[in-house]
Amino acid sequence: MAKKTVRDVDVSGKRVLVRVDFNVPLDKEGHVTDDTRIKAALPTIKYLAGEKARVILMSHLGRPKGQVNESYRLDAVAARLEQLLGVPVRKADDCIGEQARQAVEQLGEGDVLLLENLRFHPGEEKNDADFARQLAALGDVLVNDAFGTAHRAHASNQGVAQLLPAVAGFLMEKEITMLSQVLGSPGRPFVAIMGGAKVSDKIGVIDNLLNKVDALLIGGGMANTFFKAGGLTIGKSLLEADKVELAGQLMKKAREKGVDLQLPVDVVVAPAASPDADARVVPVSAVPGDCMILDIGPETVQKFGNLLKDAVTVVWNGPLGVFEMEPFAKGTMGIARGLADSKAVTVIGGGDSAAAVEKAGVAGRITHISTGGGASLEFLEGKELPGVAALQDK
Ligand code: ADP
Ligand code: MG
Numbered sequence: 001m002a003k004k005t006v007r008d009v010d011v012s013g014k015r016v017l018v019r020v021d022f023n024v025p026l027d028k029e030g031h032v033t034d035d036t037r038i039k040a041a042l043p044t045i046k047y048l049a050g051e052k053a054r055v056i057l058m059s060h061l062g063r064p065k066g067q068v069n070e071s072y073r074l075d076a077v078a079a080r081l082e083q084l085l086g087v088p089v090r091k092a093d094d095c096i097g098e099q100a101r102q103a104v105e106q107l108g109e110g111d112v113l114l115l116e117n118l119r120f121h122p123g124e125e126k127n128d129a130d131f132a133r134q135l136a137a138l139g140d141v142l143v144n145d146a147f148g149t150a151h152r153a154h155a156s157n158q159g160v161a162q163l164l165p166a167v168a169g170f171l172m173e174k175e176i177t178m179l180s181q182v183l184g185s186p187g188r189p190f191v192a193i194m195g196g197a198k199v200s201d202k203i204g205v206i207d208n209l210l211n212k213v214d215a216l217l218i219g220g221g222m223a224n225t226f227f228k229a230g231g232l233t234i235g236k237s238l239l240e241a242d243k244v245e246l247a248g249q250l251m252k253k254a255r256e257k258g259v260d261l262q263l264p265v266d267v268v269v270a271p272a273a274s275p276d277a278d279a280r281v282v283p284v285s286a287v288p289g290d291c292m293i294l295d296i297g298p299e300t301v302q303k304f305g306n307l308l309k310d311a312v313t314v315v316w317n318g319p320l321g322v323f324e325m326e327p328f329a330k331g332t333m334g335i336a337r338g339l340a341d342s343k344a345v346t347v348i349g350g351g352d353s354a355a356a357v358e359k360a361g362v363a364g365r366i367t368h369i370s371t372g373g374g375a376s377l378e379f380l381e382g383k384e385l386p387g388v389a390a391l392q393d394k
Contacts (some may be wrong), residue, residue, distance in 0.1 A: 001168070001173055001177050001180075001394070002239070002393055002394055003167070003168050003173075003176065003388065003392065003393060003394065004167040004170045004391065004392040004393070004394050005167050005169070005170070005173045006044060006047060006048065006143055006167055006168070006169055006170065007214075008167060008394065009141055009165060009167050010044050010053045011051050011052075011053040011141060012051055012053065012054070013050055013052055013109055014052070014053055014054065014138060014139075014140040014141055014262060015053075015054045015056060015104060015107070015138065015139045015140045015141075015143045016048055016053040016054065016055055016056065016140070016142075016143055017056050017058060017135065017136075017138060017139030017141065017142050017143070017164070018041075018042075018044065018048065018055060018056065018057050018058065018142075018143045018144075018145060018158065019043065019058055019059070019142065019143070019144045019145065019146045019157050019160075019167075020028060020037075020041040020045075020057050020058070020059050020145050020146055021037050021040075021041070021059060021145070021146040021147070021148040021149060021157045021371070021372075022037060022038055022041070022057075022059035022060075022061060022074065022077045022081075022114075023059065023060055023061050023062065023134055023148065024036075024037050024038060024061070024077060025038065025170075026061075026071075026076060026127065030071065030076050031076055032077060032080045035080050037148075037371065038077065038080055038084060038145065039058075039084060040082055040171050040371055041085060041145050041171060041344045042085065043169075043170045043171070044143065044145045044169035044170045044171060045057070045081075045085065045112060046101065047087070047170065048133060048143070049085075049087070049111075049112060049245075050110070052109040052110050052199045053109070053110070054104070054107040054108070054109060054110075054111060054113075055107075055111065055112045055113065056104055056107070056113050056115060056138055056139055057067060057081075057112065057113065057114045057115065058095055058114075058115045058116075058135070058156050058241070059074065059077070059117070059146070060117055060118045060119040060124065060149070060156075060358075061073075061074055061077065061117050061119070062117075062119070063119065064117060064119050065100070065119070065122075065127070066119065066120070066122030066123075066124075067120065067122075068320055069120070071178060072117050072119075072120075073093075073116065073117065073171050074091065074114055074115075074116055074117055075091055076116045077114065078090075078091040081112075081114065082308070085112065087112065087280050088111075088314045089112050089113070090103060090106075090107070090111065090112065090113040090114070091113070091116075091118050092113060092114070092115050092116055092366055094115070094116050094120070095115035095116050095117070095118050095120070095121065095135065096131065096134040096135060097134070100115055100116075100138060101137075101138065103115075103161070103294040104138050104139075105339070115123075115138075118135075118155070118156050120291070121233045123155055123390075124155050124156060125152070125154055125155075126155070127153050127154050127155050127158055127159050128155055128159070129159060130293070131155045131159070132155040132156075132159025132160050132162070132163060133163065135155060135156060135159075135160050136159075136160045136163035136164050136369055137302065139160075139164060140164065141164055141165050141166075142160050142161055142164045142165070142166040142167070142235070143166075143167055143168070143169045144157050144161070144166060144167075144168060144172055144387055144390075144391060145168070145169025145170065145171045145172050146172070146387070147171060147175040147176075147370070147371055147375055147376075148174050148371055148372040148373070148374075148375055149372075149375070149386040149387060150172070150175075150289075150372065150375045150386070150387030150388050151372070151374055151375040151378040151379075151383070151385045151386070151387070152386065152387070153386035153387070153390075155385075155389040157386070157390065158386050158387060158390045160306045161390035161391065165392060166390055166391050166392055167391060167392060168388075168391050171200045171371065172388075172391075174368070175368075175370060175371065175372065175375075175376075176388060177346065178347055178367070178370075179349075179370065179376065179379045179380070181345075182313055182315055182345065182369075183212060183335040183382070185311035186212065186281070186312070186313035186345075187313045187344075187345060188214055188312055188313070189214040189215065189307075189311050189312055190212060190213045190214050190215075190311070190312065190313040190314075190315075191213060191214065191215045191216075191217065191307055191311060191313070191314050191315075191344075192213045192215070192216050192217070192314070192315045192316070192317075193216075193217045193218075193219070193304065193308075193314065193315070193316040193318075193320075193335060194206060194209075194216065194217070194218050194219075194222065194315070194316075194317055194318050195218070195219040195220025195221075195223075195318030195319050195320040195321075195332070195353075196220045196221065196222055196224065196317070196318030196319060196350070196352065196353075197220065197221040197222070197238065198221060198222060198238075198240060199222035199225045199226075199240055199243050199246070199247060200240055200243055202317065202318065202377070203220060203243075203246065203250075204377075204378075204381035204382075204383075205277075205317060205377055205380045205381050206250055207250065207253070207381075208380060208381050208382040209315070209380065210242075210250065210253050210254055210257055210259055211257065213259055213315075214259065214260065215259065215261075215262065215307055215311075216254060216259055216260070216262070217262045217263070217304045217307065218261065218263055218264075219264055219296045219300070219304075219318075219320035219321070219331065219335075220318050220319055220320050220321065221237070221238040221293075222280075223263055223264055223293070223296075224238055224239050224293055224316070225240050225243050225244055225247045226247045226250075226251065226263055226291055226339075227263065227293075228241075228244045228247070228264070229244050229245070229248040229251060229282060230251070232284055232285065232287070233287060233289070234287050234293060235269070235287045235288055235289050235290060235291045235292060235293070236289075236290065236291060236292045237287070237291075237292045237293040238292070240284055240294075245336050245382050246392075260307075262304070263284070264284060264296040264297065264300040264316075265283065265284060265297070265299050265303060266281055266282065266283050266284060266296070266297030266298065266299045266300055267281070267282060267283055267287065267294075267295065267296060267300070268279075268280070268293070268294055268295035268296070268297055268321065268327070268328055268330070268331065269282055269287055269288065269291035269292060269293055269294065270291060270292060270294055270327065270328075271290060271291055273294055273322050273325065273328070274325070275294060275325045275326060275329050276296075276327075277294075277325075277326070279294070279295075279327035279328065281297045281298065282297075290316065291318065291389045293375040294321055294322045294325075294327075294328040295321025295322065295323075295327075295328040295330060295331040295332070296320045296321060296330070296331035296335075297319065297331070298330070298334075299329070300331065301331055301334035301335060301338070301394040304315075304335060304338065305334065305335070305338040308335075308338045308339060308342045308344070309338075309341075309342060311342060311344040312343075312344050312345070313344055313345050313347075313382065314339060314342060314344045314345070314347070315347050315348075315349070315376040316335070316339060316346070316347070316348045316349075316353055317348070317349045317350040317353055317376075317377065317380065318350055318352070318353055319332045319352055319356045320332045320334075320335055323352075323356050325360065332356045332360075333356075333359070333360045335358035336356060336357050336359075336362050337360060337362060339357075339365075339366060340360075340362035340365035340366060341361070341365075345367045345368075346366045346367045346368070347366075347367060347368045347369075347370070348366055348368070348370060349370045349372075349373075349376030349377060349380055350370075350373055350376060350377060350380070351373035354369050354371075357369060375387075376380045378379040
């Protein structure tokens, strides 16, 4: 990787500010209901503590909009982190100011402190220079391990990086390495699968991937707009009428680039997107006028699956159907299993796609599931992420 990591700086005895993504879901009582993101940061935290750094963690949680909001405090997160680490985790009730400064001063080598929610201050999201200065005053080095916010230039990942030597943590390193490997030097054939509700969310990704892949398989709600562009009738299906022309242009670009663009050949339809809907499989040429397309059909799963079998690199973003509802989950689950069975390097981006792979029970057999929803999409669009750009080059 071209960026420096925690291994490239001396952290022993230093005050190390670590931007982590502890934006975890909480239940009504304020307990952490999914600690995946906390677990994902453990390798970096353990390494730093083992190297005798004074570890100062900072994160955001939810959208408190620049004000203190009791339901977004990080105390429950600190408690769960303490359980997972097996060593005491201190907690400060602010992320800047006298309280934070004293908490940092009291840290011994190898101690771990979690600062309060960064977004209690408007300066975090505004990337305010003064707020960044106050954060930077607490540390000697910045380690960024929050890939999920790397597509935003905020004070904790960009402003502070202007003031302190900034390097990647292990999670950030893995994300950048995997995503740049598939985009930069993919083994071929390189196949991308795109789905999700709307083509408008993914135009940039499709456009960029068309420059790189050998085949592009399209499913999900976005396929409807491509069907329409190809002159098919799609009943009451979700359609972005103002994107039909664009879909046609993307199909043309695929032809020009020699990319094998594949659309579903059969689909699952129902009168409405409902969990107890009367769902049936029809060829794409025979979608009833009073029905919606809500999943890809079994023949398409097979066809896409065959292309996955021969692939050496696969990138997947976006569920192929409304997988949250049982009658429309088979397509997405089938493709998830196809990826798991494939010998290819498999990389998944997007929050719902990651959830779908978990639901299919095959997450352990995927090469890399990105922890950053929006950040992974911007990466796949070929954009430089500000949080990554701010890290020191090797
Ligand atoms: P990701 O978070 O992985 O980037 P998206 O947010 O783009 O994925 O898309 C996920 C959503 O797309 C899911 O909520 C799913 O129900 C919806 N979706 C998939 N296929 C269809 C379809 N045929 N019609 C309507 N919605 C769909
Ligand atoms: Mg999503």
